[in-house]
Amino acid sequence: MTESGRGHDPERNASRARRLRDWWRPEGMWRRGIVLAVLAVLLGLLMILHAQVPNTVGNLGSLLETFLPWLGLIGVPVLLVAAVLRRSATAIVALLLPAVVWFGLFGGQLTDKKGTGGNxxxxxxxxxxxxxxxxxxxxxxxxxxxxxxxxxxxxxxxxxxxxxxxxxxxxxxxxxxxxxxxxxxxxxxxxxxxxxxxxxxxxxxxxxxxxxxxxxxxxxxxxxxxxxxxxxxxxxxxxxxxxxxxxxxxxxxxxxxxxxxxxxxxxxxxxxxxxxxxxxxxxxxxxxxxxxxxxxxxxxxxxxxxxxxxxxxxxxxxxxxxxxxxxxxxxxxxx
CATH class of the missing domain: 3.60.10.10 (Endonuclease/exonuclease/phosphatase)
Incomplete structure (x- = not known):
């Protein structure tokens, strides 16, 4: 069979269409990426409740707080890329939690608060x-x-x-x-x-x-x-x-x-x-x-x-x- 013949194979084209339809089917997008969604929620909760992480074992609380801004700076983009690749609407929506929490904690530091008049x-x-x-x-x-x-x-x-x-x-x-x-x-x-x-x-x-x-x-x-x-x-x-x-x-x-x-x-x-x-x-x-x-x-x-x-x-x-x-x-x- 010629290359042009393969391109017009009805059965092959139908199979591709089914896969594409299943790929973007709404219920599939919401069912995929549950683990990523859970990780996103846990990331948000960790930033919200960082003060509750105890220092009794290895000063984990202080270690977390030392690099707290990086939890969102690294964690949110990484999970977002994974969610997009997984085609998971659930994970993308769940990522709103850590994103909002991060901006609540550190968004103010992104603005220029410099003034004048110091002596x-x-x-x-x-x-x-x-x-x-x-x-x-x-x-x-x-x-x-x-x-x-x-x-x-x-x-x-x-x-x-x-x-x-x-x-x-x-x-x-x-x-x-x-x-x-x-x-x-x-x-x-x-x-x-x-x-x-x-x-x-x-x-x-x-x-x-x-x-x-x-x-x-x-x-x-x-x-x-x-x-x-x-x-x-x-x-x-x-x-x-x-x-x-x-x-x-x-x-x-x-x-x-x-x-x-x-x-x-x-x-x-x-x-x-x-x-x-x-x-x-x-x-x-x-x-x-x-x-x-x-x-x-x-x-x-x-x-x-x-x-x-x-x-x-x-x-x-x-x-x-x-x-x-x-x-x-x-x-x-x-x-």
Whole structure:
């Protein structure tokens, strides 16, 4: 039989027509993809009830909350593609639940909330103890034009280069352990803050703002967290330090407070509540997008924070990458 003859085979064409009809038959579209629909509903419920996921086993709740935005950013598109390929109307409709929940939780972060009128710019940057170009990082910080700069993970070898590179732009400074604060404005009352680590990774100092008001600055680098197969999310030491830091800030007598640092946790992480419950995130109130800061090569979480109380954040943004594995963050505030 010729090719043209095959193309006009009535039986073959009828079979194709039946398959096509069955493929798009409405009742078939609603019956297919039940498993995908169930997964979509579970995804939505997981985002709604994330606070109910316990931390008793491997700190699973905190681990989930650290990457909570990615549940929707990855989960919804993947399930949508699967639903389309499966030709499942049920799964597509079920995906409305996680999509609506995600936009309810994070849609506000997609809008540009930056304003104008700030009179003090601050920067925080974990410069990394493996930074091969501390002098270059110091130059980048100076270029930011910030009034007050907090640096974390300072090492003995790199510290002299930061001091030298920042000295001209920032005549006032204090370094306590592995954290430091540089300022264009007078800085007094500098002292370490005990965050229960055994060595100094937090400080407090008073800065006289351009308006003449006193602002209490805290710089902190909370303990690192790890994800281990045999132990889950190992964050207990960080959680204890967060509690100690929160207590110090709660007892602060100066009404206007700014916290800068690497907290090794996101604003969604319930374990940072001793700090986050009493302070506003500059990124959340005056940022544009998620502002992920780590890792610098492909940021997936905002574990570096600029927070404040008694002060209005005006705008918040990320600075270009330096020699660190963290991105520097900046914010403008109105004192």
């Amino acid at each position: 003090l710019t601050v920067v925080t940057h974990n410069v990394s103890d493996k930074n091969l170009d501390p002098a270059g990082t110091a130059r980048d910080i100076v270029k930011s034009g910030a009034d007050v700069v907090a640096l974390e993970e300072l090492t003995g070898d790199a510290l002299p280069k930061y001091k030298e590179g920042l000295a001209k732009a920032y005549p006032y400074r204090t370094v306590q352990g592995t954290v430091g604060l540089w300022s264009k404005h007078p800085l007094t009352d500098a002292a370490p803050v005990d965050i229960k680590m055994g060595w100094t990774r937090a400080l407090r100092a008073t800065v006289q703002a351009p308006s003449g008001k006193q602002v209490a600055f805290y710089v902190a680098h909370l303990p690192s967290v790890r994800v281990k197969l045999n132990a889950g999310f190992t964050a207990n030491q960080r959680d204890n330090s967060a509690t100690a830091l929160g207590e110090a800030i709660a007892h602060e007598r100066v009404k206007q407070v700014i916290l800068l640092g690497d907290l090794n946790g996101t604003m969604n992480d319930r374990s940072l509540a001793p700090v986050t419950a009493q302070m506003r995130s500059a990124q959340g109130a005056a940022g544009d997008g998620f502002g992920f800061s780590f890792p610098a090569a492909f940021p997936m979480a905002r574990i570096d924070q600029i927070m404040m109380k008694g002060i209005d954040p005006v705008s918040s943004w990320s600075l270009p990458r330096t020699g660190s594995d963290h991105l520097p963050l900046a914010a403008s505030v109105k004192i």
